[in-house]
Amino acid sequence: AKKMGGNKVVVFSEQLRKANIKRPQLEARLRKAIENELLEVYYQPKMNVKEGTIFGVEALLRWTDDELGVVSPEIFIPIAEETELIQPIWEFVMKTACSQVSIWNRNRPIPLSVGVNFSARQFQEPRKMVTMIEEILANNELRPDCFEIEITESILLNNSREIVQSLRTLKSLGISISIDDFGTGYSSLSYLKDLPIDCLKIDKSFIQNIEEDYENSEIPEAIINLGRSLKLKVIAEGVEKEYQKEFLLSRDCCLMQGYLFSRPLNKSDFEEYLRKQKEA
Numbered sequence: 001a002k003k004m005g006g007n008k009v010v011v012f013s014e015q016l017r018k019a020n021i022k023r024p025q026l027e028a029r030l031r032k033a034i035e036n037e038l039l040e041v042y043y044q045p046k047m048n049v050k051e052g053t054i055f056g057v058e059a060l061l062r063w064t065d066d067e068l069g070v071v072s073p074e075i076f077i078p079i080a081e082e083t084e085l086i087q088p089i090w091e092f093v094m095k096t097a098c099s100q101v102s103i104w105n106r107n108r109p110i111p112l113s114v115g116v117n118f119s120a121r122q123f124q125e126p127r128k129m130v131t132m133i134e135e136i137l138a139n140n141e142l143r144p145d146c147f148e149i150e151i152t153e154s155i156l157l158n159n160s161r162e163i164v165q166s167l168r169t170l171k172s173l174g175i176s177i178s179i180d181d182f183g184t185g186y187s188s189l190s191y192l193k194d195l196p197i198d199c200l201k202i203d204k205s206f207i208q209n210i211e212e213d214y215e216n217s218e219i220p221e222a223i224i225n226l227g228r229s230l231k232l233k234v235i236a237e238g239v240e241k242e243y244q245k246e247f248l249l250s251r252d253c254c255l256m257q258g259y260l261f262s263r264p265l266n267k268s269d270f271e272e273y274l275r276k277q278k279e280a
């Protein structure tokens with residue numbers, strides 16, 4: 001009943017079906033959207049709830065099409081991943097988010113970190129990827145320790161020597177690496193000891209299943225304990241309800257992200273959010 005993301009995709013496919021848009025057309029529109037800069041980066045705050053502070057943001061893409069309206073990344077990212085389009089999209093998100101956060105950080109005593117979602121495609125040429133990351137951070141004067149890579153377990157399934165090497169290089173630069181949607185993948189857990197992972201992001205499906213009486217909290221609890229044993233940070237995503245927050249705090253998991261704090265916001269709304277946060 002809580003498959004929000006799932007429903008959304010159905011609704012969107014329905015929207016695409018009604019507009020009589022077929023996959024090749026959608027791909028063509030996406031290509032145009034990239035050329036015409038119709039993609040936009042939104043920012044969702046990552047909170048340290050114990051301290052009452054924002055410690056970072058996650059960059060999330062939005063595509064507004066003239067006819068289709070807002071197309072969910074759950075629809076267009078998979079299309080971009082199957083084509084070569086994910087590369088220019090990734091570069092766009094990297095450059096936009098890094099330059100934006102670097103600007104915000106000028107006025108902050110403690111800088112924000114920015115998390116960017118990476119696709120498997122980026123890891124096809126890991127050395128090139130590392131070089132580009134270094135370049136983009138340097139060009140935007142963003143400290144590497146303010147940059148975070150969000151990857152899913154599936155990328156690590158194919159942990160070739162080259163990928164492992166690149167992750168180590170990134171880590172040595174001060175960049176942190178988070179496992180997104182943690183707990184939904186199929187990989188063994190052994191990689192957690194072998195790879196330079198910094199943080200586990202508890203998938204939002206697990207958080208949303210937690211009920212008022214803390215029913216269904218076993219999996220988040222297990223992930224929190226696993227993270228603690230391995231000395232990893234743990235952040236919960238998809239926190240919508242006060243009692244989900246309370247549960248997490250009671251287990252000493254104070255890093256959270258979710259609609260309870262804020263939806264992903266565009267640049268100007270996020271600036272407004274930061275201003276209000278400052279006043280509060």
Ligand code: C2E
Nearest residue numbers: 004060061073074077093117118119238239240258259264
């Ligand atoms: P994700 O990386 O797991 O991102 C979290 C998703 O959960 C985002 O959906 C976010 O808006 C949503 N979310 C955050 N808090 C809540 C909450 O409290 N409740 C609910 N129901 N949802 C919440 P979004 O923005 O639609 O993105 C969906 C997915 O698309 C992302 O999942 C990510 O896998 C992919 N994506 C988005 N932007 C990019 C990008 O720049 N590059 C790549 N490769 N993938 C991206």
Ligand code: CA
Nearest residue numbers: 058117150180
């Ligand atoms: Ca993510």
Ligand code: CA
Nearest residue numbers: 180181203237
């Ligand atoms: Ca996630």
Ligand code: CA
Nearest residue numbers: 152180181203
């Ligand atoms: Ca996801």
